[in-house]
Amino acid sequence: MEITEQHRRLRTYIEKLIPDIEEDTWQHFAEKLTVKCYKKGELVIKPGMVCNNVSYVNKGLLRSYYLVDGKEIITSFFPEECYFSDYESFLSRKPAVMYSEAIEDTEVVDVNYDELQSLYAVYPQCERVGRLVAEELFVHLSNRNSSFMLDTPEQRYYRFLEECEPIVQRIPQYMIASYLGITPEALSRIRARISRRPAGDVLIDSNQLKVKRC
Amino acid sequence: MEITEQHRRLRTYIEKLIPDIEEDTWQHFAEKLTVKCYKKGELVIKPGMVCNNVSYVNKGLLRSYYLVDGKEIITSFFPEECYFSDYESFLSRKPAVMYSEAIEDTEVVDVNYDELQSLYAVYPQCERVGRLVAEELFVHLSNRNSSFMLDTPEQRYYRFLEECEPIVQRIPQYMIASYLGITPEALSRIRARISRRPAGDVLIDSNQLKVKRC
DNA sequence: TGCTGATATTGATTCAGGTCAATGGAGGGC
DNA sequence: GCCCTCCATTGACCTGAATCAATATCAGCA
Numbered sequence: 001m002e003i004t005e006q007h008r009r010l011r012t013y014i015e016k017l018i019p020d021i022e023e024d025t026w027q028h029f030a031e032k033l034t035v036k037c038y039k040k041g042e043l044v045i046k047p048g049m050v051c052n053n054v055s056y057v058n059k060g061l062l063r064s065y066y067l068v069d070g071k072e073i074i075t076s077f078f079p080e081e082c083y084f085s086d087y088e089s090f091l092s093r094k095p096a097v098m099y100s101e102a103i104e105d106t107e108v109v110d111v112n113y114d115e116l117q118s119l120y121a122v123y124p125q126c127e128r129v130g131r132l133v134a135e136e137l138f139v140h141l142s143n144r145n146s147s148f149m150l151d152t153p154e155q156r157y158y159r160f161l162e163e164c165e166p167i168v169q170r171i172p173q174y175m176i177a178s179y180l181g182i183t184p185e186a187l188s189r190i191r192a193r194i195s196r197r198p199a200g201d202v203l204i205d206s207n208q209l210k211v212k213r214c
Numbered sequence: 215m216e217i218t219e220q221h222r223r224l225r226t227y228i229e230k231l232i233p234d235i236e237e238d239t240w241q242h243f244a245e246k247l248t249v250k251c252y253k254k255g256e257l258v259i260k261p262g263m264v265c266n267n268v269s270y271v272n273k274g275l276l277r278s279y280y281l282v283d284g285k286e287i288i289t290s291f292f293p294e295e296c297y298f299s300d301y302e303s304f305l306s307r308k309p310a311v312m313y314s315e316a317i318e319d320t321e322v323v324d325v326n327y328d329e330l331q332s333l334y335a336v337y338p339q340c341e342r343v344g345r346l347v348a349e350e351l352f353v354h355l356s357n358r359n360s361s362f363m364l365d366t367p368e369q370r371y372y373r374f375l376e377e378c379e380p381i382v383q384r385i386p387q388y389m390i391a392s393y394l395g396i397t398p399e400a401l402s403r404i405r406a407r408i409s410r411r412p413a414g415d416v417l418i419d420s421n422q423l424k425v426k427r428c
Numbered sequence: 429t430g431c432t433g434a435t436a437t438t439g440a441t442t443c444a445g446g447t448c449a450a451t452g453g454a455g456g457g458c
Numbered sequence: 459g460c461c462c463t464c465c466a467t468t469g470a471c472c473t474g475a476a477t478c479a480a481t482a483t484c485a486g487c488a
Contacts, residue, residue, distance in 0.1 A: 066360075066363065066364060068364055073363055073364070075359075075363065087352065087356075088352070088353055088356040088357070091349045091352065091353050092353050097360065120342070120345075124338040124341060127338060127341050127342055127345060128334070128341055130345045131334075131341060131344045131345035131348055134345055134348035134349045134352055135305045135348045137352055138301065138302070138305065138348055138351055138352045138355065139302055139305050139306050141352065141355050141356060141359065142301075142302040142355060143302075144359075145289075145355065145358075145359055145362075146280075146311065148359075148362060149280065149287055149289065149395065150280060150282055150287065152444090153444090153445080172464090172465070172466095173465075173466065174464095174465070174466080181363070182445070182446090183445075183446060183447080184465080184466070184467090185445085185446080185447085185466090185467080185468085186444085186445055186446075187466095188466060188467050188468080189445090189467085189468085191466095191467095192467080192468085366474095367474095367475080386434090386435070386436095387435075387436070388434095388435070388436080396475070396476090397475075397476060397477080398435080398436070398437090399436090399437080399438085399475085399476080399477085400474090400475055400476075401436095402436060402437050402438080403437085403438085403475090405436095405437095406437080406438085
């Protein structure tokens with residue numbers, strides 16, 4: 001089947017988690033995968049819905065955000081080679097609190113909750129992938145948390161530039177500001193402050209936290 | 215063996231996750247468990263160490279905190295019937311960034327990293343517990359995150375009182391303040407404000423986030 | 429009993445970032 | 459070309475929490 005092309009990246013990714021993945025397990029897993037496409041601006045998850053899939057982003061970019069008093073508070077970006085889900089809702093089986101939206105035309109492959117549970121029951125290697133993914137997301141969230149507890153907005157901005165270097169140019173500044181937990185005005189002032197400062201005078205960071213994803 | 219008594223609570227807990235746990239699996243798991251006791255004030259994990267166990271708290275209370283410019287920033291409390299670990303360090307196999315300390319005399323049962331990995335490899339039900347625990351911790355962290363993004367310190371305080379009602383009295387206020395991300399002075403003022411306000415005038419919450427653990 | 433150290437409260441001051449408002453591009457559509 | 463909308467920047471002002479400092483409360487203990 002020619003759908004295989006769209007599974008390739010995910011397969012590569014999963015082989016990093018489980019190098020000795022059994023062909024049979026992969027086949028049964030791959031059968032459950034669905035390819036989906038979202039248009040730029042399309043809302044994928046809305047508050048109130050229970051999120052029923054985990055996706056892997058092949059192409060494009062999404063974001064999740066709270067909407068509170070008409071203001072957006074962005075919690076995550078999901079570029080290619082990244083999971084995308086309202087994982088909290090997915091796991092807890094409770095309605096989402098956040099919106100999730102495609103910022104660019106996006107293609108994902110996803111698997112749905114019930115299918116995934118039956119895969120877990122039958123294929124231990126699937127269960128293992130599930131564990132490793134949950135663990136990875138935990139570590140990632142935990143890092144982001146630390147950054148909020150320990151860093152100033154300016155430090156968070158530096159960190160963001162470093163960690164998310166490949167996608168920075170694709171995201172408007174007001175969204176980055178929101179992701180950093182500040183207003184667009186504040187980010188603008190931070191940038192002004194930085195460009196006024198002698199170059200190479202970068203003051204990252206109270207701690208050696210290193211984060212990989214966005 | 216009389217050690218069994220100290221495993222009982224954990225067994226009960228695990229049976230909630232996996233009702234049909236196989237006796238054989240449990241036995242092999244239980245063999246790897248170690249009981250440990252910490253004195254009030256004892257440092258269990260220090261920055262620089264890689265955390266090598268996940269514990270289950272039988273009795274007592276612990277906390278984790280960053281130390282930054284001589285100031286403590288508390289990220290978690292771990293009362294009885296709760297996991298305790300520097301899970302981020304444990305999973306990522308990187309040195310801990312936080313301190314973890316017993317606030318009361320504490321007894322835990324724990325399992326170490328390598329043993330756990332070999333259990334995962336042999337017993338799918340263990341792998342499942344690992345997945346469920348990681349997922350639960352993710353959801354919990356995610357809730358705490360939301361609270362930091364969306365709530366005012368006062369709302370966080372109300373939430374804390376609700377969620378952690380059974381342990382509030384065992385924790386000094388300056389630690390609660392730190393956990394809420396504010397100074398002891400600020401918490402004191404919040405409490406003053408509250409007691410001045412007509413009773414029943416509780417303004418939790420911009421969202422329906424409900425958290426269970428601490 | 430009174431001393432000591434740790435915790436909690438209260439007041440005065442400071443400051444980072446939020447809010448509000450005005451201005452200045454930059455790109456898209458016609 | 460011009461208009462219009464969206465976004466970024468800049469300035470003036472405000473506010474909530476941090477900071478610093480003084481005082482109050484309490485527990486443990488010689």
